[in-house]
Amino acid sequence: MFLQYLLTLDFMSWLIGIFLFLLLVDIIKNKNPSNFPPGPRPLPFVGNIFTGLDFKNIDKLAEEYGEIFSLRWGSEKMVFISGYKMVKEALVTQLDSFTDRPIIPLFHKVFKGIGISLSNGYLWKMQRKFANTHLRHFGEAKKNLELSIQQESVFLCEAFKEEKDPFDPQFYVNNAVSNIISALVFGHRFEYHDERFLTVLRQDAEAILLAGSARAQLYNAFPRLFEYVPGPHQKIFANYGKIIDFLTDEIRKHKEDFDPSDPRDFIDAYLVEMEKKNSDPEAGFNIETLVMATLDMFEAGTETVATTIRWGLFFMMKYPEIQTKVQEEINRVIGQSRQPCMTDKPNMPYTDAVIHEIQRAGNTVPLGFPKSASKDVTLGGYFIPKGTAVTTNLSSVLSDKTEWETPNTFNPGHFLDDQGQFRKREAFLPFSAGRRVCVGEPLAHMELFLFFTSLLQRFTFTPGPGEKLSLEGLLGFTYAPSPYLMCVIPR
Numbered sequence: 001m002f003l004q005y006l007l008t009l010d011f012m013s014w015l016i017g018i019f020l021f022l023l024l025v026d027i028i029k030n031k032n033p034s035n036f037p038p039g040p041r042p043l044p045f046v047g048n049i050f051t052g053l054d055f056k057n058i059d060k061l062a063e064e065y066g067e068i069f070s071l072r073w074g075s076e077k078m079v080f081i082s083g084y085k086m087v088k089e090a091l092v093t094q095l096d097s098f099t100d101r102p103i104i105p106l107f108h109k110v111f112k113g114i115g116i117s118l119s120n121g122y123l124w125k126m127q128r129k130f131a132n133t134h135l136r137h138f139g140e141a142k143k144n145l146e147l148s149i150q151q152e153s154v155f156l157c158e159a160f161k162e163e164k165d166p167f168d169p170q171f172y173v174n175n176a177v178s179n180i181i182s183a184l185v186f187g188h189r190f191e192y193h194d195e196r197f198l199t200v201l202r203q204d205a206e207a208i209l210l211a212g213s214a215r216a217q218l219y220n221a222f223p224r225l226f227e228y229v230p231g232p233h234q235k236i237f238a239n240y241g242k243i244i245d246f247l248t249d250e251i252r253k254h255k256e257d258f259d260p261s262d263p264r265d266f267i268d269a270y271l272v273e274m275e276k277k278n279s280d281p282e283a284g285f286n287i288e289t290l291v292m293a294t295l296d297m298f299e300a301g302t303e304t305v306a307t308t309i310r311w312g313l314f315f316m317m318k319y320p321e322i323q324t325k326v327q328e329e330i331n332r333v334i335g336q337s338r339q340p341c342m343t344d345k346p347n348m349p350y351t352d353a354v355i356h357e358i359q360r361a362g363n364t365v366p367l368g369f370p371k372s373a374s375k376d377v378t379l380g381g382y383f384i385p386k387g388t389a390v391t392t393n394l395s396s397v398l399s400d401k402t403e404w405e406t407p408n409t410f411n412p413g414h415f416l417d418d419q420g421q422f423r424k425r426e427a428f429l430p431f432s433a434g435r436r437v438c439v440g441e442p443l444a445h446m447e448l449f450l451f452f453t454s455l456l457q458r459f460t461f462t463p464g465p466g467e468k469l470s471l472e473g474l475l476g477f478t479y480a481p482s483p484y485l486m487c488v489i490p491r
Contacts, residue, residue, distance in 0.1 A: 030075055035383040037079050039070040047072030049221055052214065054475055055366035055395040058082070062396060068380045074221035078370065078389040079382075082396035084403050084427040086380055090392060091434035094377065099435040102372040102389035105223035106216060106233060110240045114284055115292030116439065117300065117369065123284040127293055130273060130285075131439050134266050135184070148183050149447055150339050152176050153454035159192050160455070166464030166485035169313060174201045174306045180447060181301030181440075185294055186250050187265035200246050201302070203239040208303055209476035210236050240295075247294045251287070267294065301440055304364050305447050307480045311362030312355070312452050314481040315410055317461050318469045322412065326351050327491070330457050336491070340453040342446060348453070349422035353415035355448050359430045361410045366395035366479050368432050394429055395479075403427035459488040 022045075030042070040061070042048050048071040051057070061069055062082040070079045081090050090098055100120050103113065111118045116127045156176040160169070172192060178201060179189035190197040210216050210232040219226045219233040226233060254267045263269040270290050277285040316323040333347045334340050345352060370391050377384045384390065399407040404414055404427065417423045431438040438444070455461075463469055464485035474480045 030072060030077075032070075032077075033383060033385055035381070036077075037068045037070040037382045037384070038065050039072075040065070042072040045074075046221070047074055047076075049073055049218070053217060053367075054212070055363075055393065055479070058367065058391075058393055059396055062393065066380075068382050073217075076221070076389065078391060079384055080391050080393055081379070082393040084397045084400045084429075087392045087394070087397050087429070088426075088433070090379055090390070091432065091436075094379065095434055096374060097377045097379075098371040098373060098390050098392075100372040100374045100387075102370050102387075104370060104389075105220050106211060106236065109223075109237060110244075111292050111295070112288075114289045116296040118296075119284070122282055123289075126277075126283040126285075127289065128439060130270070131266075131293065131297065134269055135439065135443060137269075145180070145184075145443065145446060146342055146450070149180055149450045150341070150454070152179050152189070153339065153451055155179075155192070156451070157454060157458045160459060160488045161490060163488065166467070166487050168483055168485055170205075170306075170310060170483065171198060171201055173309050173313075174205065174302060176451065177306040177309065177447060178298070178302040180443070181297055183265075184301075185266040185297050187254075187268070196246070200243055203242055204299060204302070207236045207239040207243075208299075208478055209474065209480075212476035212478075244291060244295065247291055247298065251290060251294070266297065297440075300438065301443070303478055304438075305444050307364045307478055308359055308362055308444075308448060309451055309455075311364065311481050312358045312448075313455070313461055313486060314469060314484060315358055315361065316456070317463045317484075317486060318471075319410060320462075322354060322410075323456065323461065326354055326453075326456050327460070330453060334453070334457060336457065340450055340457060342449065344453070345449055349416060349420060350412065351453060351456075352422045352449070353412040355452055356415045356425075356428060357410060357412045358452075359448070360398045360404075360414065360428060362481075363395050363398055363473075363479050364430065365432075365477075366393070366475075367391050368394050369436075371436060392432065394432060397427055397429050400427055457491070459490060462487045462489065 027044075030047075040048055040051060043050075051061075051071055058080055059082070062080065067083045067086045068079065068081055070077055072078075081087055101113075101118050107118060113119055114123065116124070116131050119127055153176075156172060159172050175190065175192050175198070183189055213232050216232040216236060219231070251267055255271065258268060258271055260272050260275070263272055267290070270285070270293065274285045274287075274290070277283045316326070329348050329350050330340070333344055368391065370389050372390060373384050373386050373388045375386050397403075401407055403425070405411070406414070415422055415425060431441045431444070464487055467485055469484060470482055472482060474482050
């Protein structure tokens with residue numbers, strides 16, 4: 001009887017029936033568990049795909065739905081955590097609750113879930129431990145990182161000095177910062193006019209910018225659908241492919257003159273470790289993981305520090321009175337006869353405060369990189385099931401009105417006590433926190449202090465003629481100052 005009825009239906013009735021069936025499947029499949037974080041009502045099939053994922057929109061949604069809320073892209077749910085106290089609860093108090101990485105299709109296609117940043121479990125622990133050991137052995141323990149940064153500061157200052165007209169400092173700064181991690185990873189630096197290396201830096205900068213675009217994010221929601229569709233995601237994949245070719249070539253060169261008894265850098269040390277861990281394949285020490293680990297270190301060791309320095313130059317031009325006070329402290333503590341060194345830092349509280357405020361106001365990685373719940377978690381009274389993707393809104397921490405006196409103003413006083421001495425702030429989390437805190441944080445602190453003080457020791461920075469310094473930055477995966485032209489005046 002029912003079959004006879006179905007046969008009498010016209011084409012439109014069939015379409016409506018199929019639609020209603022699929023709608024019911026979508027509702028059942030994507031039904032939230034009890035006490036799941038609230039959020040805007042998702043559309044059938046596509047979820048909240050028309051909701052912007054930039055940090056400013058996430059801040060607005062947090063005001064409406066609370067510090068813990070959720071969105072759904074396609075069929076994938078993501079929980080957003082905002083505010084210092086709640087982010088601290090998630091990453092520090094519940095230390096082992098959000099240690100995993102979710103599969104983000106846009107990045108998984110490139111990194112394949114291996115390497116240092118995007119791996120999980122035993123492989124991640126072994127890769128991260130090795131990277132930490134390497135940074136200590138080849139850099140901090142031997143005290144040669146400081147010398148390397150000081151030398152690179154000289155090259156950067158000389159490059160700036162040669163510019164007689166207004167110029168964009170982006171790729172000078174990117175090259176200089178990248179040379180520090182390059183010396184650790186590859187064993188050598190690259191000249192500022194090395195076209196091949198400059199091309200790699202441009203490709204990486206372009207990929208990072210495109211990764212934050214709304215069109216690229218569509219790939220994360222529907223990777224199978226967009227796999228063969230033109231769009232910014234295809235440019236991202238193409239750029240990363242060329243960068244990986246460059247890194248693979250560097251590894252090939254290392255293998256040609258590799259001496260296991262005398263490892264020169266990260267790649268050599270990794271090749272040695274591959275032999276040691278030959279009987280432990282789960283640790284992931286192989287050529288494919290080496291390529292991804294090298295990409296991790298190269299990219300993480302370049303983009304955030306270089307972007308922060310560009311924010312620093314921007315803020316010094318925007319607030320010349322602050323630039324003058326930094327230079328006065330440099331004159332008192334260091335003078336002009338020698339280079340800045342790390343032992344100067346405790347004696348330069350104002351400069352230290354300015355550098356920290358640059359990181360806070362610059363807000364270079366506003367949403368960090370997503371994590372996922374390693375187990376069923378209760379946070380802020382809400383239930384977050386194991387495997388749920390979670391984004392900690394670091395931007396909201398750095399501008400939390402309950403933690404910062406003037407969160408929307410560039411104010412070095414945030415990091416100074418009543419006696420003008422530097423003070424640490426618990427809500428200063430530009431490198432995130434917990435198990436997934438940035439591996440290179442100690443190196444980044446050293447680079448920022450030495451590069452910044454060296455530049456302000458040698459130059460006064462002013463905007464190019466007619467240059468309007470807008471506080472509205474350029475949002476990709478990172479948040480960078482809008483491109484600007486600057487002039488340098490030797491001191």
